[in-house]
Amino acid sequence: MTGTNDSTVVEMIAELAPIWLPGCVVDAEQRTVEVGWGRGALQMSAVVGVGEIVDRCLQLPQQRxxxxxxxxxxxxxAEGELATQEHRFGDVAERQRALLVQRGWxxxxxxxxxxxxxxxGDHFEVVVFIRTGSELRRLTVVRRSMLGLGDPDVPSPVRLTLEEIADLEPQQHNGISVLSRDDDPLVSMAIVDRDNLLPQASLGAGVLIGVPRLSTVAxxxxxxxQAHADSLARWVADSYRGAPDQCSPDLYWLQGDQxxxxxVTLATPPTAVLPAALKPQPRRTWLRHLFGR
Incomplete structure (x- = not known):
């Protein structure tokens, strides 16, 4: 926006924050705000950087x-209160988990x-969660900082997740291989651990793959x-339709790191539009080559 910059937003935060949250302290030079929460004698506070809200404001008209x-x-x-609660369930760092979801989710x-x-990549993102009992709670950037989960010696949520799905074995369904576990949203992360769980992705032309559900990779x-690709497209579409843990209705060509x-067409049933590199090339004899037949 013309005529505005980071400092303009920080000045507004410094002016308004104490009105909405009495007792909070804004450090304009360090670009931080200290907020508190708690009940009775149990009071806690945390210092949080304001970079996220500054960036968000600069994308909007100033009146907003x-x-x-x-x-x-x-x-x-609210994140601070949740961080306090999460400590009651044991080591927060060891309870981190990661889910592969569609990009933009x-x-x-x-x-x-x-x-x-x-x-x-261009099509997915990995979102970090905290497992609390049977619940997966989304971890925010703010709460990660409050819980100290950004420190170098903290276990990686990706590693913790891949250890949990390392025992997955593919099941065959009419020429389609399926990695699946009921009510387990971590299965989608199999694509991240393709070297171990999808070794075929690094062989030859690789694999056509779909992630219709967080609990299913096919x-x-x-x-x-073409026939196998169409079967996979139909299987993915059927699995995605109405699923409580939908991920993506699309197909992808996975070859190594690419x-x-x-x-996939919107026809009924859907069909895959294969790139030329994956279409079978007819064998041509020398006579056909010479005479164009």
Whole structure:
């Protein structure tokens, strides 16, 4: 926005934050805000950087900044209260888990505080959660800092997750291989551990793969032909439709570290639009080559 910069937003935070949250302290030079929470004699506080809300405000008209700042500040306090509760369930660092979801899922569904996530190619992202009992709670950037989970010696949520799905074995369904476990959203992370769980992805042409559900990954050889590709497209579409843990209805060509989307028609039944490199090439005799037949 013309005429505005980071310092303008920080000045507004410093002016308004103590009104909404009495007792909070804004350090404009360090670009931080200290917020408190608790009940009775049990009072806690945390110092949080304001970079996230500054960036968000700079993308909006200035008249919308106050509502954004208030929502973010109140969400930060709620994150602090949640961080306090999570310690009651044991070592938070060891309870981290990661889910592979469609790219943009976090932006579409997140609240005022951004999720802790890792980009994963052009089509997916890895979002970090905390397992609390039977519940997976989304970990935010703010709460990760409050819990000290960004420190170098803290276990990786990706490693913890891959250890939990290392025993998955593919099941065969009419030429389609399926990695699946009921009610286990961690299965989608099999794509991240493709060297161990999807070794076929690094052989020859690789695999055509779908992640219709967080609990299901399906694939077949990429060069298996149109019929197999269409069967996979139908299987993925059927598995995705109405699933409580939907991930992606699309197909992808995974070869080593490269993943590209394979279009699927909206016809009934759907069919895969294979790239030329995966279509069978007819063998031509010398006579056909010479005479163009």
């Amino acid at each position: 900044w106050p509502e954004q700042i208030e929502a973010w500040l109140r969400a930060v306090v 976090s932006a579409r569904t997140a609240g005022p505080v951004a999720d802790a996530l890792l980009p994963f 694939y077949c050889p990429a060069d298996a032909g 993943m590209v989307q394979v279009p």
